[in-house]
Every structure is written in C-alpha cells, then in structure tokens.
Amino acid sequence: MALHFTADEFEARKRRFLGVLADRKLDGALLFAQESMFWLTGYDTFGFCFYQCLYVGADGRMALLTRSADLRQAQHTSTLQDIRVWRDGREADPAGATRALLRDLGAGRRIGVEFDSYGLTHASGRKLEAALAGTADLSDISDVMPRLRAVKSPAEIAYVRSAASLCDAADRAALDAISAGADEGEILAAQHAAVFAGGGDYPGNEFIIGSGRDALLCRYKSGRRRLDAQDQITLEFAGAFRHYHVAAMRTVVVGEPRPLHVSYHAAAREALLACEAAMKPGATAGDVFKAHCDVFDTHGLASHRLNACGYSLGAKFTPSWMDWPMFYAHNDWVIEPGMVLFAHMILMDSATETAMCLGRTYLVGQGGAEALNCGDLDLQLR
Helix, strand or coil, X not given: CCCCCCHHHHHHHHHHHHHHHHHCCCCEEEECCHHHHHHHHCCCCCXXXXXXXXXXECCCCEEEEECHHHHHHHHHHCCCCCEEECCCCCCCCHHHHHHHHHHHHCCCCEEEECCCXXXXXXXXXXXXXXXXXXXXEEEECCCHHHXXXXXXXXXXXXXXXXXXXXXXXXXXXXXXXXXXXXXXHHHHHHHHHHHHHCCCCCCCCCCEEEEHHHHHCCCCCCCCCECCCCEEEEEEEEEEECCEEEEEEEEEEECCXXXXXXXXXXXXXXXXXXXXXXXXXXXXXXXXXXXXXXXXXXXXXXXXXXXXXXXXXXXCCCCCCCEEEECCXXXXXXXXXXXXXXXXXXXXXXXXXXXXXXXXXXXXXXXXEEECCCCCCCCCEC
C-alpha cells in the first residue's frame, strides 16, 4: 500500500480522535473532509467532489462509503479494510446507503458529522439529515479535526521541511525567470516544474501570479501577459510534499522601484518580523494579527492592508491550501508548539496601483517561531 506514515502513527491519531468522541459522549462520527480521511487513514483521492464519508465508531471501527471509481484508490492508499460502494445511477441514494451502513454496523444514536466540509454539499447534507431523521441524533463536529491536525507530529514535520525546500526551489525558479519581456506563463511553468521535479505534489489551490495592475490581486485569474521594462509582479505559491504545504509570497519589481515600492516593502518586512515574534506558545492567532496591524497602522497603511494576515498550513486538498486557525482580529485560538503557520503581509494601494507583498512559513517551537523558507526578505529587483 502507498502509505506515507507508519501503522503506529495512524493508531496514535485515531486514539486522539476517539478521545474527543468520548469527551463529547458520541457513539460515532461521519467524516466528510478529505483532510480528515487522509490524516486518519492515509486515504488519498480527489473523489470527494462526489459524496463519500468515513464512519468512525466510538469502538474504533472504521468504514468508508465511496464510489466504485475510488474503491481501489482506498485499498491502495489507506489502512481501511471495510470499504463500501454506493452505486451510481438515476436512483442513486448515497444518504440512504449511509443509513444502511450505520444500521449494519450497529452504530449508536449519537453521531457527530463534519457538516462544514467541501465534501458535504448543502444538498447532500439535507439528504443525509432526512435519511437519518428519527434514527440518529446528529451534532456538528466540524471543529474537531482542524484542531487535531493543527499540531504536527515529528513525521509530519519531516514532510513539512521537504515542502519548504520545494517552496524555496519554486522561489528561485521564479526569480531566475523574471525579467523585462518575460512571459507570466513561463514564470509559472518554472515554479511548477521545480516542485514536480523535486518530488512534490499539486498544491491545494492555484498559484497566484499577476503583474502590472494585476499585481494587486490576491487570487489566481486566467490570462497571461509579458512583463514591461518597468513592472511589478506578485507571486504566492507553495511547495507541497505528501500534500503538506509550505507557502511564500512576494512582490518583485522589474526595472527601477517606485519610492512607494521601497517604503511599502520596508513596512511589510517590519510587519512580518513582528508577526514572527508574536508566534509563540500561549499567544493567540489574534495576537499575530494585531502585530501586523500595529506596524502597518503606525506607518499609515491601514487602508491598504487586509483584514487577515495568514493561517495554518498542513496536508490540504483542493480547493484551498488554507487551514485553521486564521490570523484575524480577536481570534482566541492558542498557538502551540508543532503548528505550521504562514504569515503574509499584503499591501494593495489601488490609488497608485502599487502592490507590495511579503510572506513566509514558520514552525512553532517551544521558544518561538522558526522560519522554514525565504531566508532572504530583501526587496527583489529584476
């Protein structure tokens, strides 16, 4: 089987999850997040775009309900032994198949469900509730797995460090490719080539690339252009290894930088280092966001910053590599050793069409945060 962790690692994770079920007095759980399935069993697929769920009983028994296309995928990539298939067709009823699975396994009445998941659409969730009405008392446990996954084991941290190396390789490839007249498509291709050549994976979402006016965008958009002799290009990208992500963000200036590029970069670097200092055990995600705000607001840049400045990273699947917690105002999630955190300082000045972004990923240790990538925070000029 194509397993990335040992049996002992998976068993330890299951014990942690069963401990939460016991604390909440639940008889079992239906998990729909692909990240949860991967973390608990190694199951690796993008088949969660269709209905599938993993049942975990309070007694430790697990069973996967999926489609026939993912049967062998589950057999090959996971520890699961009990894999059941709901049949495609006009009369397909995966919610009913879930009810039958619970009945067959003798599941108790108190069932937790990951309602907040890309793997469970609103329509499917309504059908699930209808199918289980009168037979199960459902409670939302969407908060459980993000908290369990947020603190990484030593085995996970090894993969995170590999992802960091891939991220730096993508960074170097981009910087080598950026020049006046360079095509954005070639820059993007160089980044992905560096990740894949290094044994990496597809990222959880598209890399962000935008130049000129589009350097002010915080999302990927289709369409490419060539860089002018005087230009700016914003890149946000990640190295992904065994689905574990390490991200980076930067704005590169082509030609002579504007004075605003220089001053904005100085503020972004100061803010990033302030956030780094705030990433210590016992602090909160809100404390990190406040550090970001304090610097930018002191520089008079409150109107150009965002309302969040980063988030946790880990093993994530499409459509996003963002994980919890996120850095925003008053978030009381407590930072712990073993967390992997990405901080991005984003300044977007629409009036002058000036962009400046700077970000990298950290591993929280007992004494504070260790930068995993982007050792050079200088303004990059090409």
